[in-house]
Structures are given as structure tokens and as C-alpha cells.
Amino acid sequence: xxxxxxxxxxxxxxxxxxxxxxxxxxxxxxxxxxxxxxxxxxxxxxxxxxxxxxxxxxxxxxxxxxxxxxxxxxxxxxxxxxxxxxxxxxxxxxxxxxxxxxxxxxxxxxxxxxxxxxxxxxxxxxxxxxxxxxxxxxxxxxxxxxxxxxxxxxxxxxxxxxxxxxxxxxxxxxxxxxxxxxxxxxxxxxxxxxxxxxxxxxxxxxxxxxxxxxxxxxxxxxxxxxxxxxxxxxxxxxxxxxxxxxxxxxxxxxxxxxxxxxxxxxxxxxxxxxxxxxxxxxxxxxxxxxxxxxxxxxxxxxxxxxxxxxxxxxxxxxxxxxxxxxxxxxxxxxxxxxxxxxxxxxxxxxxxxxxxxxxxxxxxxxxxxxxxxxxxxxxxxxxxxxxxxxxxxxxxxxxxxxxxxxxxxxxxxxxxxxxxxxxxxxxxxxxxxxxxxxxxxxxxxxxxxxxxxxxxxxxxxxxxxxxxxxxxxxxxxxxxxxxxxxxxxxxxxxxxxxxxxxxxxxxxxxxxxxxxxxxxxxxxxxxxxxxxxxxxxxxxxxxxxxxxxxxxxxxxxxxxxxxxxxxxxxx
Ligand code: ATP
Ligand code: MG
Numbered sequence: 001x002x003x004x005x006x007x008x009x010x011x012x013x014x015x016x017x018x019x020x021x022x023x024x025x026x027x028x029x030x031x032x033x034x035x036x037x038x039x040x041x042x043x044x045x046x047x048x049x050x051x052x053x054x055x056x057x058x059x060x061x062x063x064x065x066x067x068x069x070x071x072x073x074x075x076x077x078x079x080x081x082x083x084x085x086x087x088x089x090x091x092x093x094x095x096x097x098x099x100x101x102x103x104x105x106x107x108x109x110x111x112x113x114x115x116x117x118x119x120x121x122x123x124x125x126x127x128x129x130x131x132x133x134x135x136x137x138x139x140x141x142x143x144x145x146x147x148x149x150x151x152x153x154x155x156x157x158x159x160x161x162x163x164x165x166x167x168x169x170x171x172x173x174x175x176x177x178x179x180x181x182x183x184x185x186x187x188x189x190x191x192x193x194x195x196x197x198x199x200x201x202x203x204x205x206x207x208x209x210x211x212x213x214x215x216x217x218x219x220x221x222x223x224x225x226x227x228x229x230x231x232x233x234x235x236x237x238x239x240x241x242x243x244x245x246x247x248x249x250x251x252x253x254x255x256x257x258x259x260x261x262x263x264x265x266x267x268x269x270x271x272x273x274x275x276x277x278x279x280x281x282x283x284x285x286x287x288x289x290x291x292x293x294x295x296x297x298x299x300x301x302x303x304x305x306x307x308x309x310x311x312x313x314x315x316x317x318x319x320x321x322x323x324x325x326x327x328x329x330x331x332x333x334x335x336x337x338x339x340x341x342x343x344x345x346x347x348x349x350x351x352x353x354x355x356x357x358x359x360x361x362x363x364x365x366x367x368x369x370x371x372x373x374x375x376x377x378x379x380x381x382x383x384x385x386x387x388x389x390x391x392x393x394x395x396x397x398x399x400x401x402x403x404x405x406x407x408x409x410x411x412x413x414x415x416x417x418x419x420x421x422x423x424x425x426x427x428x429x430x431x432x433x434x435x436x437x438x439x440x441x442x443x444x445x446x447x448x449x450x451x452x453x454x455x456x457x458x459x460x461x462x463x464x465x466x467x468x469x470x471x472x473x474x475x476x477x478x479x480x481x482x483x484x485x486x487x488x489x490x491x492x493x494x495x496x497x498x499x500x501x502x503x504x505x506x507x508x509x510x511x512x513x514x515x516x517x518x519x520x521x522x523x524x525x526x527x528x529x530x531x532x533x534x535x536x537x538x539x540x541x542x543x544x545x546x547x548x549x550x551x552x553x554x555x556x557x558x559x560x561x562x563x564x565x566x567x568x569x570x571x
Contacts, residue, residue, distance in 0.1 A: 001470070002492075003505040003517075007044050010517050020216055022449035023148035025461050029521045031448075038145025038153030045469050045521065046448075050156065052467040053447045054135055056187050057158045064180040066131040066160055071113050073137060077103035079112040083420040094139045094153075106139035111417045111439060114161045118435075119423035125165045128425060128435065129173055133160035135444065150405070150449040151218075160440040163418075165425060170436045174206075174412055177440045181210055181408055188447060189464025190407070191454055195221045196231040197409060198303050204413035210442075211404035212450040219404050222386050226397035233401070234303045236386040237393035240347040247353045250368035257365045261332025263296040266365060270356065277356045278349055278369070280334050282317040282326050282341075289317070289326050291336050293345040295352075298384040305344065308381045333358040337366060337374055345375075346383040405450045408442040461522035462544055470503040471495075472569055473523035477511050477530035487539075487553070488529050494562040500569060519544065525569060541568055 009030040018024040026032045031046030042050055058068070077095070080086035086093075086105075094106040107113065114132060122128060138157045145153050160177065164170040178194065185192045190212045197209040209232060211219050222236040223229070231237070260266045267274040277296035282289055283305070290309075294300045306314050317323050320330060326341075327334040335358035336343050349355070354368045371378060390399050417423070418434035427433050448467070455462040463469070474492050478484035485506070492504040503523060505514045511530070518526050528540040537554020539561075549568060553561050 001501075001503050003503055004507050006503070008521070009043070010520055018148065020147045020150065020449070020453065021456050022150065022452035025452055025456060025520070026148055026449065029461060032149060034148075038142060038151070040149055040152060040154075048469045049448055049463075049467050050444065052469075053188065053444050054156070054158075056466055057184055057442055057444060058135065060180045060184045060187070061133050061158065061160060063183075064131075064176050066133045066177075069114075069117075069132050069134050070136060071107070071110050071117070071134050073107050073139065075105045075107045075110075075113055077105060079116055079421075080105060083112050083115075083417055085112070092140045092142065094141050107136075108138055108140045109439075109441075110134070110136075110159055111161065111413070111437075112421065115417045115421045115423050115437070118163060119418075119421060122163055122423075122425055122435065125425055125427050128163055128165040129169045131160055131162040131173055131177075131438075133158060133440075148449060149445045152445065155443065155445040158442040158444055162438040162440070164436040164438070165427060165433070167436060170412055170414075170438055174410060174438050177410055177438070178208070181410065181440075181442070184442065185210060185212070185407065187466050188451060189455075189466055190447075190451060192407070193221060193223055193230050193402070193404070195223070196235060198232065198235050198307070199411055204411045204416055204439075206412040208410055209406050210408035210410075211402075212407050212447075212454065213402050213404045214450065214453040215403050216453060217403045217405040219406050221402050221404060222390070222399045223402060224392035224395060224397055224399055227392060227395040229392050229394045229399075233386055234301060235307070236399070237382050238348070238386045238390040238399070239393050239396050240382075241351045243351045249370050249373060250354050252369065252374060253367045254359050254361075254364050255367050256363060257333070258363045259332075260363075260365075261330075266356070267296065270365070270367070272356065276352075277365075278336075278345075278352070280336050280358060282323060282334065283314045284317055284322075285311060285315075286313045288341065290342045290344065291339060292383055293336055293343065293349065293357075293378070294384045295346065295349050298346065298348070298387070300346075300383060301385040304381075304383050308344070308383070327358075327360045329358065329360045329362050333360065333362050333364060335360055335366060336378070337369065343375060343378040344383060345371075345378045345380050347380045348382075348384060350380045405446065405453065406443070407447050407450050408440075410440045411438060413437040413439055459516070460520035463522045463524060465524070468522065468524050470521075470523055471500045472502045472525045472527060472565075473518050474502055474504045474527045475511075475514050475518060475529070476504075476506065477514075477528065479508065480506070482531070484529050484531055484534050487534070487558075488527075490558060491527060491529075491562060491565065494558070495565065495569075498562070498566055500566070527565060541565065 011028045015027045033041045097103050135158045162173045193211050194208050197207045199207045220233040257266050260269045263274050263277050274296040278293050281292045357366050357369050359366045415434040424432040474488045476485050476488035495502045524544050526542045533539050538550050538552050541549040
């Protein structure tokens with residue numbers, strides 16, 4: 001490609017409205033332009049990189065035995081009503097209607113559509129298993145679209161769906177696709193972890209996310225380097241503390257804590273560490289209230305509570321009037337003792353003795369509370385968020401915490417969609433059974449900012465090999481018609497003929513502009529030909545990753561120079 005002819009509008013100034021380096025650089029390098037919030041144009045170089053990511057994903061999906069299809073973006077509401085997700089999906093779904101007032105969604109995901117497609121076709125166990133995938137746009141009306149194509153409202157996803165006659169078959173495909181994902185993210189050059197994840201809106205029993213490590217990422221993960229345990233912190237488990245050594249159980253005592261409404265204030269007033277206090281949260285459910293308890297310095301993880309109880313109707317009581325009606329006190333003084341509701345306590349505080357809780361009387365707390373004596377009906381389970389210093393639930397080694405970007409997620413869905421949509425097959429004994437399903441997504445658009453977030457410097461992008469938009473840049477520091485330009489032009493043709501993808505910077509621009517653009521767009525190698533070099537009989541080869549070489553051209557046949565450059569590109 002000749003730069004002078006390429007639609008590559010690089011910007012001199014850093015865009016001020018972008019926060020993340022990847023967003024800034026994609027705008028600055030002329031890859032994307034914003035149309036409206038969360039909706040972007042891809043310009044030729046941005047689109048070229050997108051296609052490269054897409055191709056790596058496609059190759060690995062095909063290699064894993066998946067078959068490519070293309071499903072509609074416009075999806076009838078009735079299908080979503082069948083799965084009961086028309087309402088459940090909420091405001092993230094773009095909804096529209098046609099001239100006859102029929103309702104539709106712009107597909108945020110395709111479980112309904114694909115299950116509808118196969119339910120009439122896969123009628124026998126002999127048709128299973130089957131895995132289909134597509135690479136297609138998705139539409140989600142994100143509350144906060146941000147960071148450019150990292151979280152946009154229209155984005156490209158690879159989504160695959162598998163259909164099975166047994167749990168073993170589902171697990172086998174799930175493992176195969178896990179391996180395919182590992183190959184995809186390795187080939188793309190990402191530094192990534194696969195972590196246990198909540199299933200969220202997709203539902204199902206088991207799920208893992210693929211997280212590209214990045215300090216600015218929106219996900220937080222806990223990882224054990226010793227045994228390989230890895231989980232999203234929303235569900236990560238920990239090894240509970242050992243029982244406190246033999247401690248004498250003291251007498252329960254009500255103490256005044258006037259106006260002390262927070263853990264810190266109560267701890268300070270009673271002169272105890274915050275962790276000596278147990279916090280109480282009250283939840284309402286369709287079947288009444290319940291209490292959840294965690295340590296004073298801990299954070300209750302609602303995802304854990306709802307998955308432990310297997311219910312999605314939990315709502316934390318958050319108004320003064322309701323909390324008073326349930327406990328008889330205001331928020332600052334609530335506690336578990338004397339409440340006639342189920343009590344769930346975090347497993348880590350089971351070891352505590354003589355601790356403090358609210359007294360359910362305004363301005364009072366209870367001291368020297370003990371489980372066996374005062375709260376014998378409390379049930380213990382993992383309820384709090386993991387934190388720095390926690391130990392691995394499997395091996396007890398210390399957990400490490402990282403931030404990252406979710407680039408993919410895989411789910412064992414089970415029968416959720418096949419049951420809802422009446423999608424059955426006939427097993428060996430002639431019995432009708434719902435298929436077991438899996439689904440598997442990769443955020444193709446999001447992979448690009450993830451790669452950049454891991455590979456950039458103050459000058460611009462440093463692409464990984466699999467997605468670099470060009471193999472090499474040829475920078476000529478003289479005008480058209482000069483020997484310098486002519487030599488560059490020759491090398492451009494020669495390298496193109498040899499199968500490389502060079503960008504020839506033939507623009508009438510200063511060397512400074514050309515070098516800046518080369519670094520900004522991330523040319524992995526620059527061949528620099530200038531009048532001085534020409535006179536000395538040499539050209540310079542500079543690597544984006546660092547390092548330089550000088551190639552002699554004086555008295556060397558041009559073909560040999562091209563060979564030498566080819567060697568440098570292949571090394
Ligand atoms: P997130 O939690 O980031 O909103 P998700 O869990 O809702 O994502 P999935 O339904 O698992 O997303 O979709 C599969 C993949 O699509 C995600 O792993 C992510 O890489 C990508 N993705 C999801 N939402 C967006 C978005 N708004 N913009 C770009 N990529 C996205
Ligand atoms: Mg996800």
C-alpha cells in the first residue's frame with residue numbers, strides 16, 4: 001500500500017476525550033471514528049486489523065470442528081418471549097417494531113435464534129453433537145458505552161453454540177473450545193488468564209471468562225500461581241480462617257453507641273478493630289426476608305449469596321422505613337439477634353468469638369456475641385468478596401490479584417434454552433429429550449484495544465505479529481523522481497512480490513512526520529532510505545521493538561538487498 005493513496009487520517013494531537021491509551025491510539029492512528037456514543041466507523045487500517053483478528057478466530061474454530069453460519073440481526077420478539085428473556089434482558093436490548101407493529105430485537109446474542117433454527121432439524125441422537133458459529137455484529141444498549149470499541153453498542157463477536165445428547169459430550173466440546181480459545185489468544189499474542197465466572201444473563205451451570213491482563217481493565221481476577229486456581233473476584237472463593245484458639249466466651253452485653261452508625265465509628269468508639277464487628281444486611285425475597293452477615297472490614301458479594309441460595313429475586317432492603325419494620329432499628333444499629341428470619345453468615349467469620357453486632361435498638365450494639373450460644377441457627381457459606389492477603393481455596397497458597405479485560409467467555413448452558421424453546425431430540429430408546437447446550441463468545445472488536453493496552457509506548461502502538469496491519473514500512477526521505485524515491489519504490493515492488501505486506505511512505509512530508517506516523521501506527525520494521533545513506537551506499541533498518549541494522553547497497557545487486565531485508569523481516 002502507498003501511504004499517499006491510503007485513507008489513513010492520523011492525528012497529530014492526542015484526542016482529549018479518550019481516557020485509555022488503546023482508545024486514544026485507535027483514534028490517533030486513524031483506525032476508528034466515532035459516529036455516536038458507542039457506535040464507530042472502522043477506517044481501512046482499523047478494518048484490516050479487525051479482519052486479521054477475525055481470521056485467527058475463524059481458523060481455530062474451523063480447526064476445532066465448528067461450522068460457520070450467518071444468523072439474522074433482526075430477531076422476532078416472540079422467540080425471546082418463549083425463552084422469557086424479552087423482559088429479563090432489560091434495557092440493554094435494542095427493541096424495534098415494523099410497519100405492522102410486530103416487535104423485534106437487534107440481536108444482543110443468538111441463543112434463541114440458533115435454538116429455533118436447529119429445533120426442527122436435529123431430531124435424532126445421531127445428529128448430535130453439533131457446533132455452529134458465526135462472526136457477526138451484536139447490539140447492546142450499554143448503560144455506559146466507553147473506551148471506544150472496548151465497550152460499544154454495536155460490536156463484532158464470534159459466537160458459537162453447541163448441541164449435545166449428554167453431559168459428557170457437552171463437557172468434551174467445552175474442553176475442545178477452551179483449547180481453541182487458548183490457541184486463539186496465544187496466537188494473538190495476548191497475556192491472558194481463563195477464570196471461573198458467573199453465568200449472568202446467559203444462565204447455565206459453569207462458565208469461564210478469558211481475561212487479557214491490563215491494569216486499566218474492568219474485570220478483577222484472583223489467581224493462584226501454585227495450583228492454577230483462577231476466578232473472577234465476583235465469585236472467587238477463599239480459604240476460611242482457622243478457629244481462634246481457645247477463648248473464653250464472655251457474657252453478652254448491650255452497650256451504648258450513640259450516633260455511631262458505621263463500622264469505623266463503632267469500632268473507634270468501642271476501641272476495637274473493625275473486624276471485631278459483624279455487619280448485617282437484610283434482603284427481601286418473594287418468600288420473605290433474610291439476613292446476610294460479613295466481617296466489619298469485608299464486602300458482601302451479592303453474586304455469591306444469590307448463587308448459594310439459587311435465587312434471583314434478592315433485593316437489599318435500603319429504605320429506613322422498611323429496615324425499621326424488619327429490625328425495629330435504623331441502619332446504624334441493626335443486627336441478627338432476635339430476628340425471626342433465616343441468617344446466612346460468611347464462612348470466614350465462623351471462627352470469631354466475642355464479637356459485636358447491632359442491637360436492633362437505636363444507638364446500641366451487643367458485645368461478646370458468640371455463634372453457638374446466641375446465633376445457633378446461622379448457616380455458614382462463602383459470602384464475602386475475596387481480598388488482598390486471602391488464601392487459595394484449593395491449596396492455601398496466597399492469591400494474586402490482577403485487573404484485566406474480558407475478551408471471551410464460554411458457558412455450559414445445559415437445558416435452559418432447549419427446554420424453554422421445546423427443542424428435543426429422540427434418544428437411542430426413542431425418548432424425547434431436550435438437548436444440552438453450550439455457548440462460546442469472543443469479542444473480536446474488543447480484542448484490538450486489549451492487544452494495544454498490552455503493547456504500546458509513548459510513541460504509539462506496538463502490534464503483535466498476528467495482527468500487525470503491515471509487515472514493514474519503507475520510508476523515503478526525498479521527493480518523487482530522486483534516486484532515493486526510486487530505490488524505495490523498487491524495494492516496495494520487490495517486497496510485495498515476495499509476499500510481504502509493505503507500507504510505502506511516498507508522501508511529500510517531512511522525515512519527522514513520517515517517523516512519527518510509522519511509530520504511531522506501529523510499523524514493526526522501518527526501512528529508511530535517505531540522501532545521506534544513498535551517498536554512503538547504505539540504508540537503515542529500524543525495529544519498532546528496538547534495535548537497528550545497516551544494510552549495504554553500494555555495489556550490491558538490488559535483488560540481494562531485497563533478500564537481505566527479507567531475512568531481517570523473517571528473523
Ligand atoms: P461485559 O461483562 O464486558 O459487558 P458480557 O459478559 O456481557 O461482557 P458476553 O455476553 O460474554 O459479554 O459476550 C462475549 C464477549 O463479547 C465478551 O467476552 C466481550 O469480549 C465481548 N463484548 C461484550 N460486550 C461488549 C461490548 N459492549 N463491546 C465490545 N465487546 C463486547
Ligand atoms: Mg461475558
